[in-house]
Amino acid sequence: MTIMRIGRAELRVLNLEESVKYYTNVIGLDEVGRSEGKVYLKAWDEYDHHSFILQEADSPGLDHFAFKVEHEDDLAMYEKKIEQFGCTLKRVSKGTRLAEGEAIRFELPTGHQVELYHDILRVGTRTGTFNPHPWPDGLRGIAPHRLDHLALTGDDVGTVTRFFTEVMDMFISEKITTIDGEEMVGSFMYARNGKAHDIAFIKGPDKKLHHAAFYVDNWYDVLKAADILTRNNIAIDVTPTRHGITRGETTYFFDPSGNRNEAFTSGYITYADFPTITWTEDKIGQGIFYHRRELSESFAKALT
Amino acid sequence: MTIMRIGRAELRVLNLEESVKYYTNVIGLDEVGRSEGKVYLKAWDEYDHHSFILQEADSPGLDHFAFKVEHEDDLAMYEKKIEQFGCTLKRVSKGTRLAEGEAIRFELPTGHQVELYHDILRVGTRTGTFNPHPWPDGLRGIAPHRLDHLALTGDDVGTVTRFFTEVMDMFISEKITTIDGEEMVGSFMYARNGKAHDIAFIKGPDKKLHHAAFYVDNWYDVLKAADILTRNNIAIDVTPTRHGITRGETTYFFDPSGNRNEAFTSGYITYADFPTITWTEDKIGQGIFYHRRELSESFAKALT
Amino acid sequence: MTIMRIGRAELRVLNLEESVKYYTNVIGLDEVGRSEGKVYLKAWDEYDHHSFILQEADSPGLDHFAFKVEHEDDLAMYEKKIEQFGCTLKRVSKGTRLAEGEAIRFELPTGHQVELYHDILRVGTRTGTFNPHPWPDGLRGIAPHRLDHLALTGDDVGTVTRFFTEVMDMFISEKITTIDGEEMVGSFMYARNGKAHDIAFIKGPDKKLHHAAFYVDNWYDVLKAADILTRNNIAIDVTPTRHGITRGETTYFFDPSGNRNEAFTSGYITYADFPTITWTEDKIGQGIFYHRRELSESFAKALT
Amino acid sequence: MTIMRIGRAELRVLNLEESVKYYTNVIGLDEVGRSEGKVYLKAWDEYDHHSFILQEADSPGLDHFAFKVEHEDDLAMYEKKIEQFGCTLKRVSKGTRLAEGEAIRFELPTGHQVELYHDILRVGTRTGTFNPHPWPDGLRGIAPHRLDHLALTGDDVGTVTRFFTEVMDMFISEKITTIDGEEMVGSFMYARNGKAHDIAFIKGPDKKLHHAAFYVDNWYDVLKAADILTRNNIAIDVTPTRHGITRGETTYFFDPSGNRNEAFTSGYITYADFPTITWTEDKIGQGIFYHRRELSESFAKALT
Structure with missing residues (x-):
């Protein structure tokens, strides 16, 4: 009865083929x-059929994201808890999307659409599970291991955080509060999977996407990612640096529709007893960009 | 009701002060x-009171290791399951060791002593949980983040693996079998924490320790670790390389008593649905040492 | 008859003790x-007595810098060539500074003071030259290998570049020109030592220092450098990134007096036949900061 | 009047097409x-037409290697010095090999064939010299920057070393002597180019090749090199480690004909006044393999 990970994000893009070219x-x-009309994608190190879906639309942004649960009957259990919390919820039938089974879909207090699912076709990786090599031939581009996390904005960070901890059994690795500690203006949450975060919320307009992050192997691969972005003339929002929050190493950039992406690596390991770290708003600059120590306007404002 | 991690190992050493000097x-x-007469140690990035204990003895080796469970009442739940499996078990009362509460202790089918505990004094890290820096001043030596895993030997790898998956709710990331697939001669197991392994078993004599591994940050820190070992004239068993199994990057060496240590980093992330990787015995050389592609005699035989 | 390297820089600082604390x-x-009243410093991997001198003054900036020549009688040879070029020159007698022999001092067309010297006390490194370890115990802070290069500004980049190539037998690794190619607005020059540059000039006010760079080992050490700067609350001008020019990896920051420092690594190797790379002014953003692709105001304007 | 670098090595291989496949x-x-019947190769970061030539032969080994000199008339100057030293020498006429001009060829006291040349077609790199990217698209395999150095064996290391320092104006970065210091049994020599070595000699049979080394970017690329070798089932002689001598990071392996190759990176910078480091024979294990601290039999004995 456990959420395993963020398993999927579906993004709206303005030009499908241009976006497919970029993401591949x-x-x-x-x-x-x-x-x-949808294009399904996966990272080389993921064994489920897909983790990323693109749909063409008039405006960029997040259609929905989804968590994979450990057992099929976790869906019914979470269905009850989610409805008790007061979220509208519906079943998504098998076959609605490629290679997926039944899911449940509901709306967060921040207006974002979320799904839970267990059943998805398992296609494995090119390295296989029998005497495998550590990485496959023929990697292209930034070549992340996996979809790592999403960061979203919402007006009421406190309530959506309570939803994730109380209903979804997730944990808070870090939170940002006003200086007086009264209001939570940011939270970073993980399932029982050791990650620094599967999902983060920052105070801002409801329903918006701040970024979708992919996990790369190490700090040299963050450099390689940024090199590849410049070679391909992709707009970089934040050049390679360290986060104070999560300690991770990172670079941010934009897909052709303006959706922010991140190449992220490292960060600590989390367990269920990880002591939540608290940042106060006056230190949020250092928390987000440990070296620069202040937010940039674009990072604060560009949302899709 | 979940095991969070390997939380502690207690090792026997021949000369206590010399060993403390080495480990610090x-x-x-x-x-x-x-x-x-025992010395309690922790890595800089661990927040519990200790993760490593040294006791002086006539022969080196493992006194016991322990898993930390998420809730205090998990102890009673596991107590029942462990006894049902047929292991002898006893309660260890609070105060038996420094800063620890009550625990349960039992013997594995391989003869190793294991404890489960929840209650331990939480001392935090030097970076703290309030607007923290990513790493503290004044790190010494190899400076690993944490105790990462143990590898042990035992005659019946299949049964001890069944114990960990059925009784302890752990998962198998990788296993080694005879070429015909009939017998399991190695298994690598993790709790719901994303790690490649908390505990591994390799076919060999019962009750023995193969190595205790500490987690370092990256491949450059594996190099730094090996440099520090040579400077300090510590015997290195395996110079920096990659594992096929777990994909991790590694170097092995010996503490002053002959207990094997590892500086380990990277490796993949695991979830509950991670597809177990199988190695066949004929490929074990490449599985253990991806570059050298054969076991060394010392690595196979030196046990404590 | 060869210049070996930039061997020394003497900087003016506002508060000597605070600066010594920072640089050590x-x-x-x-x-x-x-x-x-002067404090002499060296990096751990330099074998001459010092490479960096601090003097207290009312304004920050560069007092002078100096090249070490291969032979004592190179001084007389260069003396003639420098005077022929039209620079005012004088002999600096042995004992003017600690541990140094005789030198010649002259003024560049850009107004900067330069010295050439051969004779300096050789003190060696802590690792020694007999069965040495690769790096010494007890390194502190960013711990660069060496003073790597200086970047200066001047009004007439073309003439000062001609001085260095014609008189000083140095080579141009890269240059920046106006779009029409008519005027040289930047040049990067190296002696026969394989470095990407010993000295660089950027069009700007005469006599000014843009930055003094120290060489660190690798991209992880650039990250470590930036981490150390934030921990010590040092102002960072440019967070870790790659240069287009020299391909090097870098972070820039300010000493307590506002003199810009750089932690630099990598870059290509140069030989006497290295084909000079040309950047046009419209691409200077990408040339300087390969990821950000535009100059920041502070980087362009803060000079000492 | 300076040797710039080792510019070329021509190797004998048993099967030309198989070797071309391996080297490309x-x-x-x-x-x-x-x-x-010869195949000409270059590394991506070299601007001369070629640096590596393969010829099919009945036995593997080194046909010859060559240094590039700064000026065409350096040939005549060195011709005289080489003959004065007593080496047999001949002119090699333009057109003897592809894209090369005139050269001089002579035999070392160790029996190895060496050439000096200045004239070679300059083809540049794919990144070009106009607003270039730091590295080109489409790199394959280990993708080294350049041919870095050769290590050869010979009976009289002292004499051949004297030849390189007295006749070729090269410098000794490190040497290995018998414990009593009487005999030189190893020497590592560099031109005025900042490298740790262009050429090394180890006491052993005359005319033999110990290894040909290629320069990779960093320690992660050494790991990637070793990964690629295992994936391609190439025999690795020495897994990733650090050298004591040169401090470089390295892995050794064999081409299909048994010629040893090295992927080498880092190491210190050298200048003409670099203080020669001395190793005594009893520490040669640590000097060659800083972590393992002893020579392997294969490393000492496999020569071509």
Whole structure:
């Protein structure tokens, strides 16, 4: 009865083919299927059929994201808890998307659409599970291991955080509060998977996406990622640096539709007893960008 | 109701002060207390009171290791399951060791002593949990983040693996089998914490320790670790390389009593649905040492 | 008859003791001597007595810098060539500064003071030259290998560049020109030592220092440098990134007096036949900061 | 009047096509031409037409290697000095090999064939010299920057070392002597180019090649090199480690004909006044393999 990880994000993009080119050649995801105008993608180190879906739309942003649960009957259990919390919820039937089984879909207090699912076709990786090599031939671009986390904005960070901890059994690795400690203006949450975060919320307009992050191997691969971005003339929002929050190493940039992406690595390991770290708003600059020590306007304001 | 991590190992050493010097100056653990002839240590990035205990003895080896469980009442739950499996078990009362509460202790089918505990004094790290820096001043030596895992030997790898998966709710990331697939001769197991392994078993004599591993940050820190070992004239068993199994980057060496240590980093992330990787015995050389592709005699035979 | 390297820089600082603290604890240079109000410093991997001198003054900036020549009688040879070029020159007698022999001092067309010297006390490194370890115990702070290069500004980049190539037998690794190619607005020059540059000039006011750079080992050490700067609350001008020019990896920051420092690593190797790379002014943003692709105002304007 | 670098090595291989496949796909050199049964190769970061030539032969080994000199008339100058030293010498006429001008060829006291040349077609790199990117698209395999150095064996290390320092104006970065210091049994020599070595000699049979080394970018690229070698089932002689001598980071392996290759990085910078480091024979294990601290039999004995 456990959420395993953020398993999928579906993004709206303005030009589908241009976006597919970017996510396959620059990010280096593999296209694994197309159906009803959507393109399904996965990172080389993920074994489920897909983790990233693109749909063409008039405006960029997040269609929905989804957590994979450990057991099929976790869906019913969470269904009850989610409805008790007061969220509107519906079942998504098998076959709604490629290679997926039944799911439940609901709206967060911040207006974001979330799904839970267990059933998805398992396609494995190119390295396989029998006497495997550590990484496959033929990697392209940034070549991240996986979709790592999303950061979203919402008006009421406190309530959505309570939803994730109380209903979804997730944990808070770090939080940002006003200086007086009265209001939570940011929270970073993880499932029982050792990650620094699966999902983060920052105070801002509801329903918005701040960024979708992919996990790369190490600090040299963050450099390589930024090099590849410049070579491909991709707009970089934040050049390689360290986060205070999560300690991770990072660079931020924009997909062709303006959705922010991150190449992220490192950060600490979390367990269920990880002592939540608190940042006060006056130190948020250092918390987000440990070296620069102040937010940039674009980082604070560009949302999709 | 979940095991969070391997939380502690207690090792027997031949000369206590020499060993403390090694584990604090070369490995870079902090001494946090002494009691009844035992020395308690922790890594800089661990927030519990200790993770490593040294006791002086006539022969080196592992006194016991322990898993930390998420809730105090997990102890009773596991107590029942462990006894049902047929292991002899006893309660260890609070105060038996420094800063620890009650625990349960039992013997594995391989003869190793294991404890489960929840209650331990939480001392935090030097970076703290309020607007923290990513790492503290004054690190010494190899300066690992944490105790990462143990590898043990035992005659019946299949049964002890079944114990960990059925009774302890742990998962198998990788296993080694005979070429015909009939017998399991190695298994690598993790709790719900994203790690490649908390505990591993390799076919060999019962009750023996193969190595205790500490987690370092990256491949450059593996190089730094090996440099520090040579400077301090510590015997290195395996120079920096990559594992096939876990993909991790590593170097192995010996503490002054002959207990094997490892500086380990990287490796993949695991979830509950991680597809177990299988190695066959004929490929074990490449599985253990991806570059050398064969076991060394010392690595196979030196046990404590 | 060859210039070996930039061997020394003497900087003016506003508060001597505060600056010594910064250069020894944060940068990690060793104080090697004091005389007549000046403090002499060296990096751990340099074998000459000093490479960096601090003097207290009312305004920050560069007092002078100096090249070490291969033979004592190179001084007379260069003396003639420098005077032929039209620079005012004088002999600096042995004992003017600690541990140094005779030197020649002259003024560049840009107004900067330069010295050439051969004779300096050779003190060696802590690792020694007999069965040495690769790095010494007890490194502090950023711990660079060496003073690497200076970047200066001047009104007439073309003439000062001609001075260095014609008179000083140095080579141009890269140059920046106006878009029409008519005027040289930047040049990067090296002696026969394989470095990407010993000295660089950027069009700007005469006599000014843009930055003094120290060489660190690798991209992880650039990260460590930036971490150390934030921990010590040092103003960072440019967070870790790659240069287009020299390909090097870098972070820039300010000493307590506002003199800009750089932690620099990598870059290509140069030989006498290295084909000079040309950047046009419209691409200077990408040339200087390969990821950000535009100059920041502070980087362009803050000079001492 | 200066030797700039080791510019070329020509190796004998048993099967030409198999070797070309290895040097282009695994090492990642570019094939730049074929003529009279020879295949010409260059590394991506070299601007001369070629640096590596393969010829098919009945036994592996070194046909010859060559230094590039700064000026065409350096040939005549060195010709005289070489003959004065007593070496047999001949002119090699333009057109003897692809894209090369006139050269001089002579035999070392160790029996190795050496050439000096200045004139070679300059083809540049794919990144070009106009607003270039730091590295090109489409790199393959280990993708070294350049041919870095050769290590050869010979009976009289002292004499051949004297030849390189007295006749060729090269410098000794490190030497190995018998414990009593009487005999030189190893020497590492560099031109005025900042490298740790262009050429090394180890006491052993005359005319033999110990290894040909390629320069990779950093310690992570040494790991990547070793990973690629295992994936391609190439025999690795020495897994990733650090050298005591030169401090460089390294892995050794064999081409399909048994010629030893090295992927080498880092090491210190050298200038003409670099203080020669001395190792005594009893410490040669640590000098060669800083972590393992002893020579392996294969490393000492496998020569071609």
